[in-house]
Amino acid sequence: MKLHQYGYQGPETFEGGLIPGRVIELRRELCTVLCEQGEVQAVPRGALLHEAKPGQLPCVGDFVLLRFNQSGPSPIHGLLPRRTVFSRADFSGHIAGYAKTVLEQVVASNFDYVFILSSLNQDFNLNRIRRYLSQARQSDAEPVVLLTKADLCADWEGRLAELRAAMPGVAAVALSSRTGLNMEGLLPYLTPGRTLVFLGMSGVGKSSLLNALMGHDVMGTAAIREDDGRGRHTTTHRQLFMLPSGAMVIDTPGMRELGLIGGGEGVSTAFSDVEAVLRRGCRFSDCSHGNEPGCAVQAALESGELSCESWQAYLKLKREAAIMEDKSAFIHEKRERGKEIAQFSRRRKKEGGKP
Ligand SMILES: Nc1nc2c(ncn2[C@@H]2O[C@H](COP(=O)(O)OP(=O)(O)OP(=O)(O)O)[C@@H](O)[C@H]2O)c(=O)[nH]1
Ligand SMILES: [Mg+2]
Incomplete structure (x- = not known):
């Protein structure tokens, strides 16, 4: 199987004998990479592992450069630029596959479509779909x-219509x-070389x-x-x-948890009904949409143009995105402070003083 069939479009060889490949599986720090030698085991080389910024370690979907090694895992020297990427905030202190504290966990990369799956069983929830949608929208993929599970829902057509009304313009299949x-509804997306997540x-x-x-x-x-x-x-x-x-x-x-990275913009695009009202503008440019006169949101809520549910869900997601950004900033600052303290102690030790 050739790498271009896996969506690769760059050169076949690189300086220093490095070859391109695509990460197709990640288990702890061991990657399976598809390259011209077939499927090979690979690991990020030491320098990459220790110096990589959060989010810059190989993830599934990445195109990487590696030095092929016949007798053991091939070292990965670097990542090729990601076309699309899907990240979530990670506050657990470790990242899937890597024993390293990071702020950003890259879930997948270089995909063309994000398939957001939601079950038509009793758990059907439009707001949850909006949350995934707002995250998916940040990736630039469609x-x-x-x-x-449409077989479990007698009125799947009604549910699909509800979804289409709440999120106009969004492609949806039940x-x-x-x-x-309706599996044939997926055919337009299943073309060779395309990647779906x-x-x-x-x-x-x-x-x-x-x-x-x-x-x-x-x-x-x-x-x-x-x-x-x-x-x-599972x-x-x-x-x-x-x-x-x-x-x-x-x-x-x-x-379960969607930590949005840079969630702000995605939030708006997932709520086109709210956005349409906000674009119209209120009398005061800094309107808090509470009880100021001439508030477009309040007017839309009263006339029924905007549903209360939609507005509340929008506010909730905005709040969560703001908290996530705060949290990321806090952890980043803490790490930087930790580094400064370590440098300071090392300097003191070198100078013969107490650490
Ligand atoms: N009735 C019905 N059941 C389905 C359908 N698709 C999946 N299921 C059942 O739903 C259950 C969960 O399916 P999985 O495919 O394991 O779900 P998943 O999303 O991969 O779950 P995780 O791996 O835990 O994230 C299984 O018992 C499936 O048989 C469907 O179209 N109809
Ligand atoms: Mg599964």
Whole structure:
């Protein structure tokens, strides 16, 4: 399999004998990279591991430069620029695959479509879809909302219409990977060389859809819990699969928490109804949309043009994005302060003083 079939468009050789490849799987620090030698195991070389900025360590979907090593893991020397990237804030002190404190966890890169999966079971929730959408919109790739498990919902058409009314202009398909209903709605996205990334809560059927598109089981799936309908976090790593159609899918573990990085802009675009009202403008340019006279939002709420639910959801997401940005700034500052203290102690030691 040639690398260009994996969406690569750059040169085939680089200075110093380095070769390009695409990361198709990541388990701890070990990457599986597809390159001209086939699938090889690779690890970031020491300098990359220690000096990389947050978000600059290899993730699934990345095009990397490596030095092929026949007798062991090949060292990865660097990343080629990412065309699209999907990140989330990470405050856990470690990042999938890397024992390193980071602020930004790159979930996937170099994809063309973000498939946001949401189940048509009792857990159907438009606001959650908006949250994923606002995050997906920051990546520059095209988001597509998939309402899964349509076989479990007698009125899937009604739900799809609700979604289309709430998020006009967003591509959406209601389907069932179990019965095959509306699976043909995905065909326009499954063209050779394109990469799709699957996002959504645990248990919505991401791996089941992947298996259906592959034509055989490549990922484990598990029944959701009977009592609360929650998923079991079955998929625990990220992996890229080549579909028979020539398109690729990055399956991800279900994500409970969406830490938005730079979420502000994405929030607005996910709420086109709110944005339309805000664009109209209020009498006062610094209107807080509380009870000032001439407030366009209040007028739209009163006339029913804007739903209260939509406005509340917008405010909530804006608040969360602001908190995330604050939190990132705080952790960044703390790390920088830590570095300064360490440098200061080292200097003192060198000078013979007490650390
Ligand atoms: N009825 C029905 N059940 C489905 C469908 N798709 C998936 N399921 C079931 O939903 C459950 C969860 O599916 P998974 O594919 O494991 O979900 P996931 O999104 O990969 O979950 P995580 O890996 O935990 O993030 C399994 O029991 C599937 O059989 C569908 O179209 N219809
Ligand atoms: Mg899964």
